[in-house]
Amino acid sequence: MSTKAAPDATRRSETARRAILTAAIDLVGEVGYPKLSIEGIAHAAGVGKQTIYRWWPSKGALLFDAFLAFAGEGEAAALPDTGDLAADLKVVLRATVDELENPRYDRAMRAMHVEIVNDHLLAAEYLSRLDGPMRELKKTRLRSAQRAGQLAEDVDLEVAVDMLFGPVLNRWLHRTGPLTHEYVDQVVDMALSGLAPRP
Amino acid sequence: MSTKAAPDATRRSETARRAILTAAIDLVGEVGYPKLSIEGIAHAAGVGKQTIYRWWPSKGALLFDAFLAFAGEGEAAALPDTGDLAADLKVVLRATVDELENPRYDRAMRAMHVEIVNDHLLAAEYLSRLDGPMRELKKTRLRSAQRAGQLAEDVDLEVAVDMLFGPVLNRWLHRTGPLTHEYVDQVVDMALSGLAPRP
Incomplete structure (x- = not known):
């Protein structure tokens, strides 16, 4: 059973990650960078703040990852x-x-x-x-x-x-x-x- | 006498014009474009608002003239x-x-x-x-x-x-x-x- 749990968790993580990146792109366009907050992104993405802080140290870091993902669709290495x-x-x-x-x-x-x-x-x-x-x-x-x-x-x-x-x-x-x-x-x-x- | 008055007026105008352009450059750098006002520039340049409105239709127009003057020192045609x-x-x-x-x-x-x-x-x-x-x-x-x-x-x-x-x-x-x-x-x-x- 535990061999199935890992891929599920990975898939859930990936879904959350994509929701966060999308929310960051949309929110910065709406409110501008100074008013962009980790709380706002977490709320829009439907995740907890801690989930975001686990993966990114700052809103800048998150945002640049979001642009990379958006531009490359995650595949342009x-x-x-x-x-x-x-x-x-x-x-x-x-x-x-x-x-x-x-x-x-x-x-x-x-x-x-x-x-x-x-x-x-x-x-x-x-x-x-x-x-x-x-x-x-x-x-x-x-x-x-x-x-x-x-x-x-x-x-x-x-x-x-x-x-x-x-x-x-x-x-x-x-x-x-x-x-x-x-x-x-x-x-x-x-x-x-x-x-x-x-x- | 009137033949002397004209050059004096021209010189005074040119002095005022230069003071206005300099004030515009300095003020926009200090307060940013949204807070830049004709009143503020007039105050800093020591001229009346009407003097500015006589020469420029908007703060944008004034500012771009100021950049042209600054970049070219008025001589780079x-x-x-x-x-x-x-x-x-x-x-x-x-x-x-x-x-x-x-x-x-x-x-x-x-x-x-x-x-x-x-x-x-x-x-x-x-x-x-x-x-x-x-x-x-x-x-x-x-x-x-x-x-x-x-x-x-x-x-x-x-x-x-x-x-x-x-x-x-x-x-x-x-x-x-x-x-x-x-x-x-x-x-x-x-x-x-x-x-x-x-x-």
Whole structure:
């Protein structure tokens, strides 16, 4: 009998975990980061506060996990690698654009970004828990492209990530232009081939 | 006598205008955009409210003028054009980095950007009064580079501006890395030559 209990408990835990992550995304979009509380999330998710504290040390940590789960649907441990760097980057960036079209995600992400602009500690947590891990996945894909001869050997990967993924973030955050698939395709093509004339 | 009165009045107007712009920058950094008021700016600048309303229709309009004046010191009607695109872009971006090191400017810009993320109307005003005019100056410089054969003919200038100027804005806003002259030099060189290997 005890051999059956373990999977049930695991399933119940996973259900609770998903409910908490979903509640965190929805609540931060509704009330903003300063008013987001572990109590509020526990209430919305139908779990006890202690359940949340057992898994996350702070509301920031919980929220960044929620974004990771939302963005990756829990399965994106790597960027696609078909061998065609431009095509793979376009797939990823088009998916990002589609995500940002989702009002729930848009609201939650804006609530978080507003806070990061002024809160040094949250910015550091963003860096270590969300931006950092995502950046590693991107750099892994770019390293593979370097080995395949599709990316110049001497390219600084930190700067490359900023050039490829920054424009979409900016355009979304500051509403400086339409966020379309065409736009991200242009960013990828221009970043790869460069702005200077090719000989 | 009246021939002397006009220049005096002009000088007094210019002094008042500068006091108002400076007060707007300082106040928004102190109290944030929602609490910024024309009354508060008038008080800090030592002028009457009517003086401000005569020149600006809203606190947003005044603030964007203040940023333009602060960034350009009132004289930057164009980007430098020495004939060397990479060098000129580096000069401009290094100056941007230096500006953002100024705590007064940093605080004021953060206060504004936080608000733009959530306020559609302010975002539109930002676009038409600050981002738009600056973008035109940048595109004019890039067009000149196209004529000089330093920028590919088929490059979309909107995307080019995003790629060249976006990374610094992002890195500053989200504190994802150190904002240095070396960083902006790398951005310019990589954007011009591209990430793909040159044949």
